[in-house]
Amino acid sequence: MRTIDQTTQEVLTLASKHFQVPADSLAPDDDFFKKLGIDSLQALELLSRLENHFGIELPDYEVQGVSDFRTLASRIQSRL
Amino acid sequence: MLDLSKYQSIGAALKDALDQFANEVCLIESDREREKERLTYHDFKERAHPLARALQDAGFKPNDRAAIIMTNQSKWLISAYAIFYSGGVLVPLDYKLTPDEQWQLLAHSNASVLVTEYPIWRQLAASPSRSLATNLRTILVTEAPPNADLSNAKRWEEFRGNSEPTFIARQRSDIATIVYSSGTGGRPKGCMMTHENYLEQCIALTSIYPFSPGMRYLSILPTNHAIDFMVGFFGPFICGAAVVHLRTLRPEYVREAFSKYKITYVSLVPLVLKNLQKGLQERLEALPNGKRKVFNALVAINKGFTKGQSRLGLSRRLLKQVHEAFGGELRAIIVGGAFTEPQTLQFFYDLGIPVANGYGLTEAGTAITVNDLKPFRADTVGKPLPGMQVRILNPDSEGIGEVSVRSKTVMSGYVNEPELTAETIVDGWLMTGDLGRFDPTGHLQLFGRKKNMIVTEEGKNIYPEDIETAFESLPVKEFCIFAANYVWPKRSMVGEQLLLVLHLEQDQTLSDDLRRYISARNSRLLNYKRVHGIVLFDEDFPRTASLKIKRNILAERLAQQDRASAVLPL
Numbered sequence: 001m002r003t004i005d006q007t008t009q010e011v012l013t014l015a016s017k018h019f020q021v022p023a024d025s026l027a028p029d030d031d032f033f034k035k036l037g038i039d040s041l042q043a044l045e046l047l048s049r050l051e052n053h054f055g056i057e058l059p060d061y062e063v064q065g066v067s068d069f070r071t072l073a074s075r076i077q078s079r080l
Numbered sequence: 081m082l083d084l085s086k087y088q089s090i091g092a093a094l095k096d097a098l099d100q101f102a103n104e105v106c107l108i109e110s111d112r113e114r115e116k117e118r119l120t121y122h123d124f125k126e127r128a129h130p131l132a133r134a135l136q137d138a139g140f141k142p143n144d145r146a147a148i149i150m151t152n153q154s155k156w157l158i159s160a161y162a163i164f165y166s167g168g169v170l171v172p173l174d175y176k177l178t179p180d181e182q183w184q185l186l187a188h189s190n191a192s193v194l195v196t197e198y199p200i201w202r203q204l205a206a207s208p209s210r211s212l213a214t215n216l217r218t219i220l221v222t223e224a225p226p227n228a229d230l231s232n233a234k235r236w237e238e239f240r241g242n243s244e245p246t247f248i249a250r251q252r253s254d255i256a257t258i259v260y261s262s263g264t265g266g267r268p269k270g271c272m273m274t275h276e277n278y279l280e281q282c283i284a285l286t287s288i289y290p291f292s293p294g295m296r297y298l299s300i301l302p303t304n305h306a307i308d309f310m311v312g313f314f315g316p317f318i319c320g321a322a323v324v325h326l327r328t329l330r331p332e333y334v335r336e337a338f339s340k341y342k343i344t345y346v347s348l349v350p351l352v353l354k355n356l357q358k359g360l361q362e363r364l365e366a367l368p369n370g371k372r373k374v375f376n377a378l379v380a381i382n383k384g385f386t387k388g389q390s391r392l393g394l395s396r397r398l399l400k401q402v403h404e405a406f407g408g409e410l411r412a413i414i415v416g417g418a419f420t421e422p423q424t425l426q427f428f429y430d431l432g433i434p435v436a437n438g439y440g441l442t443e444a445g446t447a448i449t450v451n452d453l454k455p456f457r458a459d460t461v462g463k464p465l466p467g468m469q470v471r472i473l474n475p476d477s478e479g480i481g482e483v484s485v486r487s488k489t490v491m492s493g494y495v496n497e498p499e500l501t502a503e504t505i506v507d508g509w510l511m512t513g514d515l516g517r518f519d520p521t522g523h524l525q526l527f528g529r530k531k532n533m534i535v536t537e538e539g540k541n542i543y544p545e546d547i548e549t550a551f552e553s554l555p556v557k558e559f560c561i562f563a564a565n566y567v568w569p570k571r572s573m574v575g576e577q578l579l580l581v582l583h584l585e586q587d588q589t590l591s592d593d594l595r596r597y598i599s600a601r602n603s604r605l606l607n608y609k610r611v612h613g614i615v616l617f618d619e620d621f622p623r624t625a626s627l628k629i630k631r632n633i634l635a636e637r638l639a640q641q642d643r644a645s646a647v648l649p650l
Contacts, residue, residue, distance in 0.1 A: 021586070033620060037557060037586030041355055044330045057112070060328050061151065061199040064176070 002080060008073035011050060015069065018049050028070040050076060081291070081319040084283050089250035089275040091164035093318050098125040101320035104293045107154045108341060111327035117154050121320070124158060132162035133241025135193065138218050142167030142248045145258065146193035147186055149173045149200055152299050152325045155222050155236065157313055159195040167248025168193075170257045172304035174625045175200055183209035189258050189270060189495065192217050195236065198224040205231040252276035258495055259306060261442040270495030271442050280488040281445040282315055284465040288452055289412065289436060291319035295344040296409075298324050298337055300352075305626060306446045307347050307416045338407035347414040350424065351627045353435065357427050360402070375399075383430050390453045395432020402431050412436045416447070419526065419545060421552050422458035429456050438462050439524060444510055445489030449524045460523035461516075470524065471509070472517055479517040480527050484509040544578060550605055551580070554598070558583045558621050560629055561611060567635045568643045577612040579647060581638065583621060590616065590648070599650055613647040 002010070008028050016023040019036045026035060033043065047058055050072075056079045066072050082100070087093040102122040109117035119127070140146065146163045148170065150156045163170050171189040173182055182204060186194060192215050196204065201221045204210065219233035250256070256275045289311075291297070299312035316323055324341045326333055337343065348356070367375060382398050385391055392411065396403045403410070412434045415425075420437050428435045438450035439461035448470060451462035464470045468487045475481035490510045493501035504511055515527045527545070544561035551559060564577045580598065584590065595614075602610050615638060622630040622637075638646070 035586070039351075039355075039620075041331060041352070048330050048332060059199075060330075061197070064199070065178075 002077070004074060004077050007054075007077045007080070008070060010053065011069050011073045011076065014049055014053055015046060018046055026069065028073070029068055031067045032069055032072070033067055054080060056080065081286060084279045084318065087279055088252050089164070089254070090256050090278050090314060091161075091167070091247070091250060093279065094161055094164065094314075095247060097121065097318050097320065101293060104320045105322045106317060106320075107157065107323055107325070108296075109154045109325045109327065110333075110337065110341075112333055116327065119154060121317075124161070127154075128158045128161045128165065129245055130240035130242075131158065131236075132165045132245035133243055134239045135162060135166050135168075135218070135241075136245055137241050138193075140166055140168060140193055140218070142250070143169060143254070144193070145169045145171050145189050145191045146195065147171040147173050147189060147191040148304070149175050149182055149194065149196040149204075150222070150303075151175055151197065151327070152303050152308070152312075153197075153327065154325060155195075155197075156303050157317075157323070159220075159236075160313070162245075163193075164256070165245060165247055167250055169255050172257065172259060172309065174260070174302060174304050176302070176625050179203045179207035180209045183207060183212045185260055185270075186216060187212040187214070189260075190215050193220070194218070195220045195222075197222045198228060201230070201233060205233070250275055252279065253492075255492065257309075259304070259309075259442050269497065269500065271491045272493055272495055273442075273445060273491050277445040277489050277491060278310070278314055280467055281310060281447070282318060284467050284489070285310065285447060285450070286315055286319065287466055288450055289345070289414070291316045291321035291345075293320035295319075295321040296324055296341050297321060298326075298334075298341070298343040298346040300326070300329060300334065301347045301349065302625065306440070306442045307414070310446045311345065311347055311414060335405070338410065339404065340407075342407045342409040344409055344411050345414060346410070347416065349627050350415055350420040353413065353415050353420065353428075354424050357424050360431075361427075379430055382432050386429070386432060386456075388455050390429075390432075390434045390456065392432065392434075399432050403433070406433065412453075414438075416440065421549055423549075423552050425456075425458040429458065439514075439516075439526060441512060441514075443491050443504065444485050444487070444512070445491065448483075448485050448487075448512075457523055460519065460525050462524065463522050464524070470518075473511075475517065480515055481517070483512045483514045483516045483524070483526075485512060486510070547578065547605065547609055547611070550609075551598070551601055554582075554601070555585075555594070556582050556588065557585045560621065560631070560634070562615075562631070562635060562638070564613075564643070564647070567615075567638045578610070579613050579615050580611040580650075581615045581617050581634070583617050583619070590614065595650065602650065611650065613650060615641070615646050615648070 012026045013023055016026055051058055054076055062075050082093055082097055084093055098121045104121055105118060106121045106124050107119040146168045148156055148159055160170055171191050173185055194216055198221050220236040220239050221230055221233045222236040224230055224235055252275050254275055255272045256278055257273045258270045259273055261269050261271055297312055297316050299308055301308040303309055303312060312323055326337055378398050382395050385394055414436045416438055425435045425437055434453050436451055438447045440447035447465060448468055449462040449464050468485060470485050472481040473484050486509045516524050518524055547561050559582050562579050562581060564579050622633045624630055
């Protein structure tokens, strides 16, 4: 079982790969919309990538209003 | 379809539709690969009647108000029908609002019933603003886990009466819904829409874009939005068609739904349409050179044959792969909620996929004009729908003035706002606040909002939204144009200038190349329409639920900067 820190790190790594930004430029409390410069549709694409990686399903409502990596990781963690 | 001229209310029309089309499929609900639900009109009635009975047993009376805060799904429509059947007033609220905003609107509308889904209720129940909605007596929550703390709410699935409910007749002039218009500024306004508004709007729209049994509408825009309520509920239901709901709006599942369910119509906002365009363009550009040439040749042939009118059959054969990606049955994409760039409309039309763009506002009952595709005109928002009287008030020398509308679809007024209502509906004419003119063929062209304009030193009226189209596809994250004096108010009618506000991509800078690109575009404009400076803004533009830019809020944020240092030379 992953710890929340591990999950958060994996979320950051995946986001950096998917949007081709340096991994060390992302931090858990960053607003991913602002930091990655993405819109809501691109955020949904990221969620699909994360679901495949973690082998879970994240209903849209679970991530409604979520904009930082840390909260996103905690929502994933609760479903692992 | 039903002859709506014979009906007095939404409830009465839907009641007959459920019997007339009893064996037709009315709702399909899909969650990723799984189909959760497939209901016939008969099934729908079987679900809705016990709910209506239970509402009536709980003291819900004619004219009482019931709010729905849910994502698009079967239970949204079933609940709405139960409310109409019981003579209630439906208050459809935006599920994307914050709990605080939702409680404020629940209080403002005086709702006594709330239907919502568990994840939304969890947030609502935890909000301190809950105490605002003092009239709320019954709260129904869908899909709550078995051991969930419902905080005085009831389970929707268990809220069922045992006997047949009483159908409560309403008159055409009675209020059917209170719809909060997100608008592009100011506080939300509760538009009181009558049963007649919906009946007449539905007659007008289905005369141009008809539904029939077997047709399938993909419901993506939130159902609380006037467009989806009409074309994703009332319209298809009174024609015996089906509505498809997706519980996740991930792009891959939306794409899959087109072919899986053979979608006939879908409604999108311009931003999503543009995203779709971008995706298609990328795929086309990735084709090997030879294939791309063949494809472009086929597009050229299609353009030649569809100049005068849309020929769906021909386009589907010529551009088979594109049409199959959309399921092969798509008749039109309905686009609304904001101004759509002509270049985007043209892109889809050239592929043989008509985009039914139009113009409307909640206060006028969804749509005022619609492009009837006879012929397709990317540069206009179409002609007035049947039954709409549209006139241009105080036109200037170019024929541009405020668009005003008189029709049976215009709301009866704003909730608790008699003065605002009197300002908005003058002698029976709805003042839209939008600027437009008719071309010689009767098509309406829009030029912006009344308050967002400048008068140049040459005496020309300039509308920023009009000029934005000249900067289409600018390689930045987002952009818009403001009158400088709108951002930094100045008591002067001379020397007004236009500013290009840029939100750059991450790590992008205002490079010399970008400046040159902007200057080149700018120089193509007539001199009095050119922008005079650039303002950088490093946050996402504030947008409404329908993704329109909230210009007044953006202007306020820009105004926090010092004008002299914020405006960069072009």
